[in-house]
Amino acid sequence: MTVRRAWLAHVPAQRTAPENGGIIPMSLRTVHFVMPGGVDDPAAPSGGNAYDRRVCLDLPGFGWQADRLPVPGDWPRPDATDREALARTLRELPDDTVVLLDGLVACAAPEVVVPEAERLRLAVLVHLPLGDETGLDPAVAADLDTRERAVLRAVPAVIATSDWAVRRLVSHHGLAPERVHLAAPGADIAPLAPGTDGVSHLVCVAAVTPRKGQHRLVEALAAVRDLPWTCDLVGGLGHDPGYVAHLRTLIERHGLADRLRLTGPRSGADLDASYAAADLMVLTSYAETYGMAVTEALARGIPVLATDVGGLPEAVGRAPDGGVPGILVPPEDPAALAAELRGWFGEADVRRRLKAAARGRRAALDGWATTARSLAGVLGRLPETPRRAA
Structure with missing residues (x-):
């Protein structure tokens, strides 16, 4: 199996900005990023939320402006109101719009997401396969697993955050390897920790x-x-x-x-x-x-x-x-x-x-710019026109 990585070659043309000595894109394309409503809640921090917030800051350096679309709800166990909020969010986007969906939201609602794959250019970012959460009732885990499979098989691009996760999604859900991409989290180098006494x-x-x-x-x-x-x-x-x-x-x-x-x-x-x-x-x-x-x-x-x-x-x-x-x-x-x-x-x-x-x-350690570059490459390779229903 070959893991496809998204490289800088897929970023739009750039020009030099003499006033700050940097490189900026000639124009920014827009990706609408659907994420959990609690993405900014300091009382419920998570790696997935931190990832979502951070890549929105770094994507413009690689040609993409992120339009954040937080969707309120009890994800990944939405009720009818939550599903309608997601449906309304997607319904209001024009045809052929590029949309990146956090898997916590997307994979819980195939009845909403799968039909939209026929008119929107969708990519799903999977932070954790839904059925891998520990402590779930087996029937609940199986239902989440089925829902996730339906969504991931319907969209043209799936993004995972480690090589292990890429392999897991491909084998577990029967996905074509060329549709599953890697965008590992970055890290911000911080001052060395002095520690307490070096051991305890x-x-x-x-x-x-x-x-x-x-x-x-x-x-x-x-x-x-x-x-x-x-x-x-x-x-x-x-x-x-x-x-x-x-x-x-x-x-x-x-x-x-x-x-x-x-x-x-x-x-x-x-x-x-x-x-x-x-x-x-x-x-x-x-x-x-x-x-x-x-x-x-x-x-x-x-x-x-x-x-x-x-x-x-x-x-x-x-x-x-x-x-x-x-x-x-x-x-x-x-x-x-x-x-x-x-x-x-x-x-x-x-x-x-x-x-x-x-x-x-x-x-x-790789920085978050590497993550954003990988995501930008995936977004840039999405099909220009979604598949249409026959």
């Missing part, structure tokens, strides 16, 4: 949900309670209140309340401060298409301990000298996680090696 303060940046597996982290930390660690779980608490309550109970049961904090969501300077205090980033997800929190940590030179799932190995990556800036453990294995934590605390050479690799990886 852990941070996990992830929404508190079953898919992120924070209960496994609690179990692993309980097994190494003799070590002098502290840990902040930074992430939204409103996605699954039942799971949050379970996690709090588990923390209390293990007597870890004075060392393990659920901080709630953080952004901006507060999130920067959380990373700055971190000696080690820990992520225990059951499923990730990429793992932007991993590259956010590496962009500050923070080593990573994560589960070996989905696109996380790609996010961890390697430094230019081949060094690996993190440790990957099998999913569903808190004992393996605890063993690696003991190694982190007990072996200074391990810490030095991981920190050196993290700094090397930091310098080699």
Whole structure:
């Protein structure tokens, strides 16, 4: 299978702007970007929302102006009102309009999106296959999976955020490989994190949900309670209140309340401060298409301990000298996680090696301009005229 990448060659002609020494497009085309209504909600941050917001800023540098179209609703489980809001949004766009849809919205409503593929030039950006969310009732997961397949088979272009996700979508939904494209998240290089004491303060940046597996982290930390660690779980608490309550109970049961904090969501300077205090980033997800929190940590030179799932190995990556800036453990294995934590605390050479690799990886991370360039290439190759119903 060949993964098609979108390159700068597909960007419209450019001209030099002498007044600022830069390069700007001669003219901007417009892509209408349909995204979840809560994309800007600071109480519910997510990697997908951050990706959507950021690429809108960078696309103009590659010939595309993004017209943001947030659609309110409980995505990906919309009710009739939510579906009508999406239908109205798409219905108001002229024929042959270029539209990029966040998969959280598009893949939940094939009855709305599939007919519009006959008159609009559609691309769907999949941050996470809908059926991969952990904790869903099997019947609900199967229904979401079916809905997603119908949408992705109907549109001319699908965009995924890792090589793993490209392969997953092609094989799982039977998509033609040439229609599935890669646009991996970028990273903004930040100042090196000073940490706390170089070893003991852990941070996990992830929404508190079953898919992120924070209960496994609690179990692993309980097994190494003799070590002098502290840990902040930074992430939204409103996605699954039942799971949050379970996690709090588990923390209390293990007597870890004075060392393990659920901080709630953080952004901006507060999130920067959380990373700055971190000696080690820990992520225990059951499923990730990429793992932007991993590259956010590496962009500050923070080593990573994560589960070996989905696109996380790609996010961890390697430094230019081949060094690996993190440790990957099998999913569903808190004992393996605890063993690696003991190694982190007990072996200074391990810490030095991981920190050196993290700094090397930091310098080699792709920026968001690379992401925007890839998206621009996909948009530029959409068929000029959608297929029409016979």
